Amino acid sequence: MKRSLQGKAAQIGCAIMLFAMESVLAQGGGSLTVGNLAPVQDALGRNLPGSNGNPDGTAVWIEIREATGGGGIVPPDPATGEGDDVLNPLVRESYMGHDTVGTNPGLFAETFETRLSTNAMYYARAYDAPTPGAAIYYVDSAVFAGPPSFVTSVNVEFGSMLLVETGAADGDTDGDGIPDAMETEMLGTSPSQPDTDGDYYNDFFEATHTDVLNPTEPNIPFEINRAPEYAGGGSRSVSWGANPGLEYRLEFRPAWVDGGGYSNVWSGTAAETNLEIDVQTWVQTNSPKGFFRVVVP
Ligand SMILES: [Ca+2]
Ligand SMILES: [Ca+2]
Ligand SMILES: [Ca+2]
Structure with a gap:
């Protein structure tokens, strides 16, 4: 009987001990990781460069700031690129790619041992340069709340990139897909x-x-040099000036197919500055008249 009571007391003691430990963990322990799951990309669809694997000073700048209730998010100063330290106090500054892998991850992750306040709102800001002063574009995340203690990670979702100077997305005058300021x-x-x-x-x-390729220096022009001739005895190949390392595709469409699709004749990567594809066999076993075209996929 006595033994049994002691056993009971020991069990209760154990239960109390466990409860106490859990309580301590919930109040002060545990870290919080803040980061994005979708890469931040520029207008060319390239992930912003990170600090892992890139030379020093090339990773882009990241800030986590408070978004105060009344003031909201203040855009960067047009002259300095800096955020507003009064209305949006700085919580952490870092680089893209911190604690992530890859040279151009577009991702960041920051771990807080002293957790963010559950009573405050926050946002993250990414610049497209290693310092705010050198940035042309920036992007803010959606505002997120300082999470309760049992939450261990927060996914930060970013909006579209904006011009530091005006806070607006800029135009694409020539329609080539690259914004004017970036050009x-x-x-x-x-x-x-x-x-x-x-x-x-x-x-x-x-x-x-x-x-x-280089967008500001002419590469080997994209011109067809030679095409098969209809009458026998002439050229039996298609050739064009090619940039070594670039992928090309040669396609054919029968002339009499109105609006018909092209079919693939050849595809591959150029090894030299001239690509010449012998199409004699192909023409003989297919349509003798039609159009060839060279596609750069
Ligand atoms: Ca252009
Ligand atoms: Ca453009
Ligand atoms: Ca060009």
Whole structure:
């Protein structure tokens, strides 16, 4: 009987101990990670560069600030790019790619040991440069609340990129898909010409294929040099000036098919500055008259 009572007391003691430990953890312990799950991208669809794997000073700047009740979110100062420290007190400044992997992750994650206040609202701001003063564009996240203690992570969702100077998205005068400010201040391309260097590859395509192309220096022009002749004895191949490393596709459409689709004849990556595709066999076994076209996918 005595033994049994002692056992009961020990069980109760245990239960109280466990409860007390959980209570302590809930009040002060645990960390909070704030980060984005969808990468932040620029107008060319490129993830903003991060600090892991990139040279020092190339990762873009990130801030987490308070969004105070009455003041809302103040845009960056047009002259300095800085946020408003009075209405939007700075909580943390960091770089894109902190605690994430990859050279251009478009992602960040910040871990707080002293948790954000559950009574306050916050937002994150990403610049497109390593310092606010050098930024052309910035993007704010949706406002989020300082989460309760049992929440361990907050997903930050960003809106669209805006001009630091005016807070508005800028136009695309020449319709090549690149905003004017990005052309003039970042790429050095013409905001009024979709193909700045006149090599038949438009600025957007060149700016997104900089491993092979340069939007401000003419690459090998996109012109067909030779095409098969209808009468026998002439050329049996299609050839064009090609940029090594770039992918091309040769397609054919029978002339008499009104609005018909093209079919693939050849596709591959150029190894030299001239691509010549022998189409004799292909023409013999298919339609003798029609149109070839070269596509850069
Ligand atoms: Ca443009
Ligand atoms: Ca342009
Ligand atoms: Ca061009």
